[in-house]
Amino acid sequence: MISQPTSSLSDLYLNFSIFVHINYISIDNVQYYEEKLYECPVITVQLVNIMDKGQHYEVKDLKLAEQGLMNIELAESHMAALMVVKKRFEKEKPLKGIRIGMALHVTKETAVLVKTLIAGGAQVAITGCNPLSTQDDVAAALAQEGIHVWAYKGETTDDYYRYLNHIIDFKPHITIDDGCDLVSEIHKKHPNLISDIIAGCEETTTGIIRLKAMQKDKALKYPMIAVNDNKTKHLLDNYYGTGQSTLDGILRATNILFAGKNVVVAGYGSCGKGVALRARGLGANVIVTEVNHFRALQARYDGFTVMPMSDIVSNGDIFITVTGNKHILRKEHFQAMKDGAILANSGHFDIEIDLKGLKELSENQRRMRPFLDEYTLSNDRRVYVCGEGRLVNLAAAEGHPSEVMATSFCGQALACEYAVKNKGKMMPEVITLPEEIDEQIAALQLQAMGIHLDQLTDEQKKYLSSWEEGT
Numbered sequence: 177m178i179s180q181p182t183s184s185l186s187d188l189y190l191n192f193s194i195f196v197h198i199n200y201i202s203i204d205n206v207q208y209y210e211e212k213l214y215e216c217p218v219i220t221v222q223l224v225n226i227m228d229k230g231q232h233y234e235v236k237d238l239k240l241a242e243q244g245l246m247n248i249e250l251a252e253s254h255m256a257a258l259m260v261v262k263k264r265f266e267k268e269k270p271l272k273g274i275r276i277g278m279a280l281h282v283t284k285e286t287a288v289l290v291k292t293l294i295a296g297g298a299q300v301a302i303t304g305c306n307p308l309s310t311q312d313d314v315a316a317a318l319a320q321e322g323i324h325v326w327a328y329k330g331e332t333t334d335d336y337y338r339y340l341n342h343i344i345d346f347k348p349h350i351t352i353d354d355g356c357d358l359v360s361e362i363h364k365k366h367p368n369l370i371s372d373i374i375a376g377c378e379e380t381t382t383g384i385i386r387l388k389a390m391q392k393d394k395a396l397k398y399p400m401i402a403v404n405d406n407k408t409k410h411l412l413d414n415y416y417g418t419g420q421s422t423l424d425g426i427l428r429a430t431n432i433l434f435a436g437k438n439v440v441v442a443g444y445g446s447c448g449k450g451v452a453l454r455a456r457g458l459g460a461n462v463i464v465t466e467v468n469h470f471r472a473l474q475a476r477y478d479g480f481t482v483m484p485m486s487d488i489v490s491n492g493d494i495f496i497t498v499t500g501n502k503h504i505l506r507k508e509h510f511q512a513m514k515d516g517a518i519l520a521n522s523g524h525f526d527i528e529i530d531l532k533g534l535k536e537l538s539e540n541q542r543r544m545r546p547f548l549d550e551y552t553l554s555n556d557r558r559v560y561v562c563g564e565g566r567l568v569n570l571a572a573a574e575g576h577p578s579e580v581m582a583t584s585f586c587g588q589a590l591a592c593e594y595a596v597k598n599k600g601k602m603m604p605e606v607i608t609l610p611e612e613i614d615e616q617i618a619a620l621q622l623q624a625m626g627i628h629l630d631q632l633t634d635e636q637k638k639y640l641s642s643w644e645e646g647t
């Protein structure tokens with residue numbers, strides 16, 4: 177019998193007295209070793225993750241560090257705005273003595289953020305915020321540099337939460353979250369730590385939705401800075417970043433031709449707008465589904481067809497969910513899809529495509545290649561799911577390009593500085609950074625790109641601050 181990966185080798189030592197180490201194998205890019213455990217008279221075979229472990233890290237393979245360091249260097253060369261912040265932090269040390277616990281996608285760009293915070297005087301511990309988004313080479317590079325890091329691509333749910341708890345054990349003064357799992361875990365299981373937490377920073381829309389629900393229930397106990405709500409985050413990262421990288425993920429998983437396809441984009445928010453625009457750019461016929469009147473109107477005026485999912489489902493070739501909501505694609509839809517339909521999700525959690533429902537309808541399931549699963553339904557039609565329904569841009573590709581993450585992560589770094597400066601003055605609610613900080617980030621990025629603006633003349637300044645002048 178081959179079981180799922182178990183939690184740790186030590187568990188096995190406790191449970192079984194004898195085992196023989198047999199073989200190395202790889203599943204979904206995660207390496208396991210196969211062990212035979214002899215328990216007379218039955219022989220059991222267990223698969224156990226092999227991780228490189230030390231006191232301050234648990235990563236897939238430290239030997240990947242060299243590649244990780246080169247990728248981080250490449251990211252740095254495209255994140256000039258963040259490098260300016262890093263340089264200032266090196267001099268001013270605004271985060272001196274601050275412990276920062278992060279649950280963010282462990283990518284090369286996040287590594288640049290980690291190095292920026294450390295340059296500012298902080299101690300940092302990091303884990304992932306999604307089981308499929310870690311770049312193993314980057315995690316190895318961070319571990320090799322002595323940074324506290326627990327993450328690998330393909331984490332089990334047990335490991336995901338075990339790692340989150342390593343971050344909690346680090347006793348952070350500031351938390352940085354992408355999706356609110358760290359904050360939620362602290363509030364549910366470690367409320368004793370909250371008195372020492374200055375603030376938290378949240379990176380994504382889904383996290384903000386959860387935090388606002390916590391605030392409404394009066395469950396939120398420390399201030400949370402909604403970094404996602406910076407204009408230099410959601411209007412750039414969600415739009416241009418998710419737009420490009422979502423298609424990148426689908427292309428790497430399938431190598432499908434977009435031109436001439438009916439591409440259905442569910443959700444016309446900051447991300448969905450970007451995805452729809454880029455799909456059209458590749459020659460697809462894009463159809464948008466929405467539940468919000470204004471967003472539907474925007475989609476229509478932007479030139480897309482808008483209709484309910486039930487009306488388009490039998491004609492769609494590629495379906496992309498990016499709503500932050502659950503079960504956008506469900507049983508009634510799978511049954512109506514045409515043979516060969518491709519499904520991908522770029523929303524934060526793997527709940528937008530009802531995979532459990534799809535499995536229940538399926539007579540056969542095969543992994544065709546990494547990040548592409550085929551489901552054969554009882555009507556003999558095949559449906560293909562990219563990246564196990566997890567955010568396809570990080571599961572099947574590398575996430576957003578570094579340039580766009582530069583402004584997002586300037587937001588994170590400056591939010592940490594803001595939290596320290598305003599320690600004790602912020603209420604336990606979801607707050608946004610002052611407009612000037614957002615402006616400063618945009619200015620840094622423009623400067624990095626060598627783009628100059630016009631300046632208001634004195635006459636224009638006077639006109640804009642007066643009311644007397646009219647028709």
Ligand SMILES: NC(=O)c1ccc[n+]([C@@H]2O[C@H](COP(=O)([O-])OP(=O)(O)OC[C@H]3O[C@@H](n4cnc5c(N)ncnc54)[C@H](O)[C@@H]3O)[C@@H](O)[C@H]2O)c1
Binds near residue numbers: 382410442465
């Ligand atoms: N993949 C990534 O790298 C990445 C990056 C940023 C954000 N995100 C995530 O993407 C999701 C969307 O983020 P956003 O910033 O675009 O949010 P948003 O709130 O701006 O947009 C979401 C849109 O989905 C619509 N919607 C909700 N339920 C729907 C339904 N049943 N059918 C059709 N439309 C529906 C909403 O009306 C809204 O217009 C979130 O989960 C966010 O965390 C992912």
